[in-house]
Amino acid sequence: MLQAFTAGQVRSAEEPLLAAGQGAALMQKAAHGLFAVAAGMLRDSGGLYGRTVVVLAGGGNNGGDALYAAARLARRGMGATAIALSERIHPDALAVFTAAGGRLERLTADNTDALAARCAAADLIIDGVLGTGASGALRGPVANLIDAVNAKAGPRGDRRPQVLACDGPSGVDLDSGRIEGPVLRADATATFGAAKAGLLTGAGALAAGELNVIDIGLGLSNGAAPAPAIRRLELADAAALYRRPRTADHKYTRGVLGIAAGSEQYPGAAVLATGAALATGIGMVRYLGPRSVGALINSVHPEAVCSTGGVAEARSQAWLVGPGAVGDPEQARRARDAITSGLPVVVDAGALAEVPRTVGPQVILTPHAGELVAFLGGRGRPVTRDAIEASPAEYALETARLTGATVLLKGYTTVTAAPSGEVFSQADATPWLATAGSGDTLAGILGALAAAAAGDGPAAARAGVPEGAKWAAVAAAAALIHGRAGQRAARRGPVIVSDLPGEIGAVVAGLLAVPD
Numbered sequence: 001m002l003q004a005f006t007a008g009q010v011r012s013a014e015e016p017l018l019a020a021g022q023g024a025a026l027m028q029k030a031a032h033g034l035f036a037v038a039a040g041m042l043r044d045s046g047g048l049y050g051r052t053v054v055v056l057a058g059g060g061n062n063g064g065d066a067l068y069a070a071a072r073l074a075r076r077g078m079g080a081t082a083i084a085l086s087e088r089i090h091p092d093a094l095a096v097f098t099a100a101g102g103r104l105e106r107l108t109a110d111n112t113d114a115l116a117a118r119c120a121a122a123d124l125i126i127d128g129v130l131g132t133g134a135s136g137a138l139r140g141p142v143a144n145l146i147d148a149v150n151a152k153a154g155p156r157g158d159r160r161p162q163v164l165a166c167d168g169p170s171g172v173d174l175d176s177g178r179i180e181g182p183v184l185r186a187d188a189t190a191t192f193g194a195a196k197a198g199l200l201t202g203a204g205a206l207a208a209g210e211l212n213v214i215d216i217g218l219g220l221s222n223g224a225a226p227a228p229a230i231r232r233l234e235l236a237d238a239a240a241l242y243r244r245p246r247t248a249d250h251k252y253t254r255g256v257l258g259i260a261a262g263s264e265q266y267p268g269a270a271v272l273a274t275g276a277a278l279a280t281g282i283g284m285v286r287y288l289g290p291r292s293v294g295a296l297i298n299s300v301h302p303e304a305v306c307s308t309g310g311v312a313e314a315r316s317q318a319w320l321v322g323p324g325a326v327g328d329p330e331q332a333r334r335a336r337d338a339i340t341s342g343l344p345v346v347v348d349a350g351a352l353a354e355v356p357r358t359v360g361p362q363v364i365l366t367p368h369a370g371e372l373v374a375f376l377g378g379r380g381r382p383v384t385r386d387a388i389e390a391s392p393a394e395y396a397l398e399t400a401r402l403t404g405a406t407v408l409l410k411g412y413t414t415v416t417a418a419p420s421g422e423v424f425s426q427a428d429a430t431p432w433l434a435t436a437g438s439g440d441t442l443a444g445i446l447g448a449l450a451a452a453a454a455g456d457g458p459a460a461a462r463a464g465v466p467e468g469a470k471w472a473a474v475a476a477a478a479a480l481i482h483g484r485a486g487q488r489a490a491r492r493g494p495v496i497v498s499d500l501p502g503e504i505g506a507v508v509a510g511l512l513a514v515p516d
């Protein structure tokens with residue numbers, strides 16, 4: 001499991017080591033890790049010798065790390081320039097950098113454009129402006145320089161220089177991921193000691209590029225460490241959460257998922273959710289809804305048990321309500337009954353409107369940002385879509401605390417939050433998954449995992465998460481399976497949601513291949 005901490009937590013973990021005189025050694029470890037990531041990026045694009053690196057060096061230790069790393073690059077035959085952004089630059093690092101042949105330029109009132117052009121012409125820019133010592137957005141002449149570099153170098157993907165962020169892209173709030181001012185979007189980030197929470201969600205995750213965590217021995221993964229601000233499940237964690245069929249199982253012990261989805265108007269959502277739930281692995285799907293929708297489901301999935309009855313008669317371990325259930329009062333009633341049943345229930349799309357003021361953590365809301373705007377607006381908390389997308393962890397957690405529900409907020413990163421405060425952020429997906437019906441399959445996967453987890457007491461302990469975070473972890477596992485299934489499908493071309501069940505099955509096979 002990837003664990004991410006706030007800048008403050010990382011600084012507290014550094015404190016005893018700094019007090020013991022380890023500061024310089026820590027910086028060398030950080031610089032070595034930064035150098036190794038830079039060298040990897042350059043080797044993949046033509047090698048180091050004869051190429052050029054520009055370091056944006058702030059006045060703090062972040063600039064020091066970047067200068068030491070650039071000195072190593074200079075010693076391997078690279079042309080290295082440092083742009084000093086502050087009167088005082090880490091003196092020891094600067095001495096080593098110039099001794100290695102590095103050139104120093106200073107940002108002044110009238111050379112912003114010339115220096116931006118120098119950056120745009122480089123093969124690599126190392127962003128060593130600010131790290132965990134940052135307060136607020138980039139300001140003053142530094143902000144102007146970053147704007148000018150962005151204007152000259154172009155957006156990521158089109159531009160010549162690759163950008164490597166030292167500890168984090170400067171200008172990203174390392175706690176929330178919010179970006180208030182200019183920022184140089186990185187192709188990769190080398191972050192020290194532990195991932196920073198703001199690099200895992202929202203705008204910060206987009207700006208960070210590929211994340212490399214460099215271990216500098218801060219001890220943030222040992223038993224005495226504080227709880228992480230954000231977690232990210234890896235394959236082995238999803239495997240630990242997944243309930244494997246047991247020798248003496250029958251279909252009811254494996255889990256029955258009741259689905260009240262689809263309507264005369266939108267029957268497809270029910271077919272997609274059912275297919276995804278079956279592919280995830282489940283004892284039975286019981287479908288409740290209009291006869292015509294049941295017939296359509298059975299024409300594709302004959303194993304689904306379809307009826308037009310109510311929630312009370314359809315014994316299930318978990319419920320999925322909402323996808324495609326629009327303008328259908330009977331589906332709305334089933335949604336309300338499922339939400340108040342006390343069983344785990346995935347509440348998607350139209351059913352979000354049926355959620356009472358407070359519920360329990362076994363109720364899992366799965367809005368996208370637009371749906372969350374409406375949901376919070378209806379509870380007297382006006383918010384914009386942009387605000388949610390810039391800082392999704394904050395809004396997912398606020399919604400979880402407000403309602404008592406577990407929240408899965410969809411998007412580029414999918415964030416899940418437990419009302420007890422635990423947050424997960426998954427980045428397994430691909431923008432190819434941004435297509436109609438994709439969310440219905442995610443809901444089906446999550447419904448199946450929830451039905452299996454309902455009777456699986458030790459699931460949270462197996463995955464190493466607190467019991468209160470069980471449903472948030474299960475929701476994160478669903479996002480992982482959905483995202484990876486999308487990645488697999490995208491290898492063959494644009495994703496067609498109807499094709500996802502085959503890929504979901506393959507991802508689950510990959511989970512089962514992880515030893516128990």
Ligand SMILES: NC(=O)C1=CN([C@@H]2O[C@H](COP(=O)(O)OP(=O)(O)OC[C@H]3O[C@@H](n4cnc5c(N)ncnc54)[C@H](OP(=O)(O)O)[C@@H]3O)[C@@H](O)[C@H]2O)[C@@H](O)CC1
Nearest residue numbers: 026027060061062130131132133134135136137138139167
């Ligand atoms: N400690 C350790 O053990 C290790 C730390 N390590 C490294 O140190 C980094 C933290 O270094 P740090 O504490 O020196 O702070 P850092 O982020 O470089 O900048 C602080 C200065 O920037 C300025 N400034 C602030 N906000 C600003 C803004 N919005 N816009 C413009 N300027 C702004 C402000 O200066 P002022 O404006 O006050 O003159 C402030 O003094 C950490 O991320 C990691 O890379 C590694 O080597 C491993 C070991």
Ligand SMILES: Nc1ncnc2c1ncn2[C@@H]1O[C@H](COP(=O)(O)OP(=O)(O)O)[C@@H](O)[C@H]1O
Nearest residue numbers: 410411412429430431433434436437438439440
């Ligand atoms: N840019 C993106 N990158 C990765 N995944 C994305 C992106 N945009 C959307 N997704 C994912 O695609 C799915 C879309 O869900 P949703 O909007 O509910 O679709 P629908 O309601 O049409 O079924 C979600 O799982 C979401 O996380």
Ligand SMILES: [K+]
Nearest residue numbers: 127130166168
């Ligand atoms: K930085």
